Amino acid sequence: MRSTALTQFAKLESTGLWREAPELQRREVIVSVGEASLTISDPRSESALSHWSLPAVERLNPGELPALFAPGRDALETLEIDDQLMIQSLDKVRAALAAARPKPGRLRGSLLLAGTLSVLVLAIAFIPGALVDHTASMAPPATRLAVGRLALNDLSLVAGAPCSDPSGQAALGRLSTRLFGPGAPQLVVLRDGSAQTLHLPGNILTLHRSLIENANGPEIAAGYILAEAERAAQADPLKPLLRYAGLRATFGLLTTGRLDPDAVTGYGRDLLLAPASVVEAEPLLKRFAAAGLPSTPFARAVDPTGETTLPLIEADPMAEGEITPLLSDGDWISLQAICAD
Numbered sequence: 001m002r003s004t005a006l007t008q009f010a011k012l013e014s015t016g017l018w019r020e021a022p023e024l025q026r027r028e029v030i031v032s033v034g035e036a037s038l039t040i041s042d043p044r045s046e047s048a049l050s051h052w053s054l055p056a057v058e059r060l061n062p063g064e065l066p067a068l069f070a071p072g073r074d075a076l077e078t079l080e081i082d083d084q085l086m087i088q089s090l091d092k093v094r095a096a097l098a099a100a101r102p103k104p105g106r107l108r109g110s111l112l113l114a115g116t117l118s119v120l121v122l123a124i125a126f127i128p129g130a131l132v133d134h135t136a137s138m139a140p141p142a143t144r145l146a147v148g149r150l151a152l153n154d155l156s157l158v159a160g161a162p163c164s165d166p167s168g169q170a171a172l173g174r175l176s177t178r179l180f181g182p183g184a185p186q187l188v189v190l191r192d193g194s195a196q197t198l199h200l201p202g203n204i205l206t207l208h209r210s211l212i213e214n215a216n217g218p219e220i221a222a223g224y225i226l227a228e229a230e231r232a233a234q235a236d237p238l239k240p241l242l243r244y245a246g247l248r249a250t251f252g253l254l255t256t257g258r259l260d261p262d263a264v265t266g267y268g269r270d271l272l273l274a275p276a277s278v279v280e281a282e283p284l285l286k287r288f289a290a291a292g293l294p295s296t297p298f299a300r301a302v303d304p305t306g307e308t309t310l311p312l313i314e315a316d317p318m319a320e321g322e323i324t325p326l327l328s329d330g331d332w333i334s335l336q337a338i339c340a341d
Contacts, residue, residue: 014083016040017066018049021076031081033089040079050077054093128247135254136238141202144238147259148202151241152188155198155206155268160191163209168338171331178326179222179291185229189338193272197224199232201241209339218326218335223298226287230279241267281311289317292324 012033017026018040029049032039038052052071060068066082069090081087139147156162168189176184185203189212198206205228211221241264242250249263288295296316299309306313327335 012086012089014081014086015043016083016086017080019078020050022078026080029079031079031086033086033093038090052077052079057090057094059091059094128243128250131247131250131254132239132242135242135250136236138254139201139238143253143257145202145204147238147241147253147264148200148204150259150261150264151200151267151271152204152206153261154264154266155190155193155200155271158269158272159193159195159206162206163189163191163339165334165338165340167334168336168340171327171335172338174331175218175222175327175335176225179225179293180229185232187225191339195272195276197228197276198271199228199237201238203232205229205232212336212338218332219293219297220301222291222293222326223288223295223301226291226293227279227284227298230284230287231277234277234279244270281309281315285312285315285317288312292318292321293326294318294323 014031016029016031018029019026028043030041030043030046032041033054036054038054038057039048040050040052041048050071056071058070058073060070060078065087066080067087067090069079069081071077081090152162172187172189173184176187183203185205188204188206189209190206191209193208195206196208196211200206205225207221207224207228211224212218215221242253244267245253245259245263249260253259285295288298294316295312296319299306299312299316303309
């Protein structure tokens with residue numbers, strides 16, 4: 001004996017009106033419910049016209065009569081049934097099958113929660129860096145200079161106020177122009193601190209007074225300045241400052257064009273303590289060549305033995321060339337007295 005999906009019925013049949021496709025006429029059929037399928041048969045020949053999977057059966061007009069069923073929401077076939085027992089039985093089967101199915105909503109909820117947590121983790125890991133990069137790329141020169149001056153003010157708290165003798169400053173400006181030409185950086189001489197040179201946003205380069213006061217000429221200080229300029233060219237100096245300032249201050253700079261001065265408090269101390277990055281010989285030699293400056297005095301100042309700076313000595317671009325003086329004697333004397341104010 002054949003069984004049905006409903007255990008109380010050994011056999012469940014009724015008549016119905018079946019349409020194979022929307023453009024075709026309806027025809028009377030016999031509807032039989034089995035264990036897993038619904039069979040639609042010709043009442044005369046009893047041959048099966050169609051088989052529907054019970055889990056796929058959907059009611060297209062809930063609450064209306066005659067009930068309209070289909071083997072899926074997008075199926076072409078439809079089946080009209082007005083037999084109440086068959087309608088209730090199919091509704092019961094559909095409800096039981098729906099209850100037994102996995103709950104996609106719960107799965108989606110779990111996936112959504114996991115996705116949200118993943119996004120948060122990624123945001124914590126990557127958004128600060130992305131915000132710093134974007135802010136740095138959008139900052140105009142005037143904003144960079146304002147931020148650089150904030151950093152210089154904080155640096156002055158630990159390295160002393162910049163040397164400011166007017167004649168010395170004028171000579172320092174001429175030295176910068178001689179080395180770099182148009183768009184030359186602002187050079188600042190610091191009184192104290194352990195760093196020989198530093199670079200700040202806004203095209204600001206600092207050098208320690210000892211590079212001037214203890215030298216016989218400006219060549220060594222100029223070499224240190226060129227090396228620091230190369231460091232600034234290799235890595236945007238605004239980015240480490242913004243990372244130090246934090247997410248809120250960086251966002252404020254991006255949206256208002258101003259950086260909270262409190263956000264850079266202590267940055268100067270960290271800058272002084274950070275080790276200087278290594279500058280490769282090849283790009284540095286290009287800078288010496290462009291400035292018409294011999295690289296050997298700088299190389300010997302960095303390492304008197306010449307072992308670690310041998311490429312700068314052997315490939316000195318001005319070893320055989322005529323050297324134009326960096327400064328006049330009067331400017332050099334003024335520069336040496338820049339911290340006498």
